Amino acid sequence: MSEKKHEQALQHEKESSLDVVGIGSMVVDRLHRCSQILATDQKGILRSVEGQGPVRISVGGVVLSHLGWAAALGLRTGIFGKQADDGNGRFLRGAMDRLGMEQNLTLDGSATSLSEVFVDDAGGRAVYMAPGATAEITVDDLHQNHTEFLQCAARLTTEISQLPLDVALEALHLARAAGLETVVDLDVPFADAVPKLGDEETFYKVLRSATLIKPSKSAARKLLGDENADALALAEAMQKQFGSDVVVTDGAAGCAIAAKDFSGAVPAYPAKVLDSSGAGDAFLGGLLAGLHHQLSWIDAAKLANACGAACVEQLGAFPHDALVVRARVIELYDGAPFAMAPAREKELEEAPHHEAASTVATIAEELVALRCRIDTEAFDRAIDVILEAERSGGRVHVTGIGKPEHVAAYMASLLASTGTPATFLHGTEAVHGSAGQVVSGDVVIAISNSGETQELLAAVRAVKALGGKIIAVTGKCNSSLAGLAEVVLDAGVAREGGGLGFAPRASIVAAITVLGALAAALEARRGFTRAQYHARHPAGKLGEISRPSERQESSTPKCDVG
Numbered sequence: 001m002s003e004k005k006h007e008q009a010l011q012h013e014k015e016s017s018l019d020v021v022g023i024g025s026m027v028v029d030r031l032h033r034c035s036q037i038l039a040t041d042q043k044g045i046l047r048s049v050e051g052q053g054p055v056r057i058s059v060g061g062v063v064l065s066h067l068g069w070a071a072a073l074g075l076r077t078g079i080f081g082k083q084a085d086d087g088n089g090r091f092l093r094g095a096m097d098r099l100g101m102e103q104n105l106t107l108d109g110s111a112t113s114l115s116e117v118f119v120d121d122a123g124g125r126a127v128y129m130a131p132g133a134t135a136e137i138t139v140d141d142l143h144q145n146h147t148e149f150l151q152c153a154a155r156l157t158t159e160i161s162q163l164p165l166d167v168a169l170e171a172l173h174l175a176r177a178a179g180l181e182t183v184v185d186l187d188v189p190f191a192d193a194v195p196k197l198g199d200e201e202t203f204y205k206v207l208r209s210a211t212l213i214k215p216s217k218s219a220a221r222k223l224l225g226d227e228n229a230d231a232l233a234l235a236e237a238m239q240k241q242f243g244s245d246v247v248v249t250d251g252a253a254g255c256a257i258a259a260k261d262f263s264g265a266v267p268a269y270p271a272k273v274l275d276s277s278g279a280g281d282a283f284l285g286g287l288l289a290g291l292h293h294q295l296s297w298i299d300a301a302k303l304a305n306a307c308g309a310a311c312v313e314q315l316g317a318f319p320h321d322a323l324v325v326r327a328r329v330i331e332l333y334d335g336a337p338f339a340m341a342p343a344r345e346k347e348l349e350e351a352p353h354h355e356a357a358s359t360v361a362t363i364a365e366e367l368v369a370l371r372c373r374i375d376t377e378a379f380d381r382a383i384d385v386i387l388e389a390e391r392s393g394g395r396v397h398v399t400g401i402g403k404p405e406h407v408a409a410y411m412a413s414l415l416a417s418t419g420t421p422a423t424f425l426h427g428t429e430a431v432h433g434s435a436g437q438v439v440s441g442d443v444v445i446a447i448s449n450s451g452e453t454q455e456l457l458a459a460v461r462a463v464k465a466l467g468g469k470i471i472a473v474t475g476k477c478n479s480s481l482a483g484l485a486e487v488v489l490d491a492g493v494a495r496e497g498g499g500l501g502f503a504p505r506a507s508i509v510a511a512i513t514v515l516g517a518l519a520a521a522l523e524a525r526r527g528f529t530r531a532q533y534h535a536r537h538p539a540g541k542l543g544e545i546s547r548p549s550e551r552q553e554s555s556t557p558k559c560d561v562g
Contacts, residue, residue, distance in 0.1 A: 017152045018102060019292050020070055021078040023142075023171050024063030024159035024185075025134045027113040028088040028372060029277070029316060031056040034118050037126045048478060049315070056494070057369045058316035059095040060115055061134070062161045062187050065278050065317040069285025069307050071099040072322040073329065074340045075292055078102035078153060080146040081163075082137040088112035089133075091368045098361065099322060104149035106141065109133020113162060123273035123312065131162040135197075139170045151178040155288065158206075161187035165198025165206055172209040181291075185284055186215035189222040212245045212291075213238060214284050220248050231256035232265050247287060247301070249280045254305050257297050266301035269332045271309035278317020283308040285319075286329065289340075299335030306332035320365075359505060362497035366506040367513060375490060379521050382471050382487045386420065386522065389443045389469065397438060397468075399425040400447035401456045403504045404511060407447055411515045417536050418519050419528040430459035440467025445515070448472075449491070449507040451479020460484050473511055489514050 032055055033047045049056040059068070064079060071077045078101060083089045085107040092112065096103055113132040119125045150156060156175035158168045168184070175182050184206060194200050207213055220234040221227050229237070231250040235258035238246040245259040254268035286307030290300025310328040311317065319325040330340075386396055396415060400408040408424055415422035425444060426434050438444060444463045448456050451474040460470055464484065472485035475492035482488045491514040493506040522528075534546040 017076070018078045019075040019153065020067065020155040020157060020288055021080060021102075021150060021153040022063040022067050022157040023079070023081045023137075023146070023150075023163065023167070024157070025061035025113055025129075025131070025162040026064040026079065026081070026083060026092050027059075027061035027115050027129070027134070027162075028091060029058045029060035029115045029117050031058060031117045031119060031275070031277070031316060034120055036120045037118060037124055048476075054478070055373065056315060057091070057372045059092055059318035059320070060117075060278060060316065061092075061113060062159045062185050062281055063157060063163075064092065064096070065281035066157065066185065066284040066288065067101060068095070068099055068318045069282045069311070069325070070288045070292075071101055071285075072319040072326050073286065073289040073303075073307075075289055076100075076102075078104065078149065080104035080149050082106050082109045082133045082141060084109040084112045084133045086112055087368075087371050087374075088114065091372050094365070094368055095318060095320070098365075099319070102149075104146055106145050109136050117277055119275050119277065119315075123276045125275070125277055127277075129162060134162040135164060137164065137167050139166055142167055142170055142174075147174060150174055151180075153180060155181040155183065155292070157183040157185065157284070157288065159185045159187055160193050160197065160203070160206060161185065163197070165193065165202040169202055169206050169209060172206065176209065181211045182209065183212045183214065183284070183288070184210040185280075186213060186219050186223070187280070189219050191222065207238075207242045207244070210242070210244050212247065213242060214247050214249065214280075214287070216280055217248055217250045232258070232263070236263060247304075249283050249308070251276075251279075255283065255301050257301060259297055262297040264298070266298055266305060268305045269309040271312050273312045275315045276312050277315075279308045279311045281317050282311035282319070293338040293340075295336060295338060302335040303329070303333055306330075359497035362495050363506045363509050366493040366495060366510060370491070370493070370510055370513070373490065374517075378487060378489055379518060382489060382518060383522055383525050385469055385471060385486055386443050387525070389441055392441050394439075394441035394443060396420055396422040396443050396445065397425040398422055398445045398447070398515075399427045399430065399456070399459060401427040401453045401459075403508055404447035404449070407508060407511050407515070408445075410512070411445070411447075411519070414516065415519050415522070417533070418523050419526050419532060419536075420519065420522050425459075425463075427459050428455050431455075431462050435459065435462040435466060438463050438466050438468045442468045443471060444468050445471045445473060446481060446485070447474075447491075447511050447515075448479075448481050449475040449493075449504060449511070451476040451481035453481075457481060457484070473514055475507055475510070489518065 033049050034044050038044050046054040067077045083105045089112040111132040113134045114130045116128045172182050194203050217231050231248040235246045235248040235256045239258035248256045254266050256265045283304045286304035290303040306329045310325045398408040398412040412422040412424040446460050470485040472481045472488045473491050474481050477488050491510040493510050497505045531548045537543050
């Protein structure tokens, strides 16, 4: 870049309301753990992911992830493009909100982008992507909905991954015309981009339109047709071909840079690899922060490498806990000091450090994750079991041990008030005679986060010996309780909230939510009416507001659907 253009870019950055905006993939990652990545015709068994069962839901996507890491380091970030107004989309937007990311999104996509990520014992991964809404945005969408938002930033990032190439190219042209620095993350090999994302000519135009290109070493090797070249040779060859600054990520080795004023390799920081997903995205987030703070290439690369190392030490690509990853990056980084956005840093520190706010946020996040993986077929099976029992004269009981015992008592009352007669079964007393309230054909709803509470398992076995059927509400769908049940309803959480994280908080809310949802679904299946509700709850404020009018009473069928 000429000295005059560089000065213009710096002036634009000072005047911009955002430091960096991006357009590209915003993805819900479904993470699975396995012993090895399978080849054709092989089979394997998935393992529990951090005690959450066979899948962990997290935030991902090339552009969303690297903007998330930039936000965690204090940059003012924004994202634009197309999403769907579905549960997965709301989950992603919630994560953006928590990091203070500005959003300029149309919500008319067919479905939120989804990736199935399989991580082996060595931290290696295989990823299958369903681009969804990311692939549906058009150049017309860009002009109609996003041009003004794009121009409010100092730097634009985009990708060659899931976004149509013509949209990426037009975004780059608009950005360059507005004086923005531009970055392209080359995330997939040429053969995966052409013709799936666009034609060959547009592919190369995208790369030539970037101020900075960030490819992985494997993508650079395939692009240049040299499977033996090292990262620095690849960076220098791409810099010569496209005229842009190039930074090639090289995994555990670090990165290589070929820029107009610097060429060289910068080694990585040591890290204990838990999951390599998103390491390149985190790297780019750190690099964006380094460039924003006008660090030297070496120091910007060090900051980027520190983000990459912090990323592989966690599960998932996105910085879910900004304070934790930020502290780890600062711990690793040994380059020149710089001022890390004091106002942004204060904002990040103050909100989570009040334990009440932090706990509410944790519970809310866990409920959103639960919503994303809800199994409606399991709810339908549970309803079928209950209604079948009722038709043959059976009854419903609810039980639990410890905190779930209180939930069980509440849920028995809620079910009864909404058309499903239910009674509380004392978990510890069940093996001392109380199991006698259960007769053959009855249904017992058993609540346990771990699914391994021995007193509850003893009660469940006693119930089954008497001919009862079990619906398990548990956070561990592969637990002993789940193995004893006819139907399993997932109420799992990854975190409880609170300073120690031991006491059941989020798990109790999850269990209540799942059982409340079951009661609502039963209401709907029965066709439960306002008049029927009032008959069961004639007193108090609810009795007052549920009382049908004379007109409603005359038109309401006088029957209960069993």
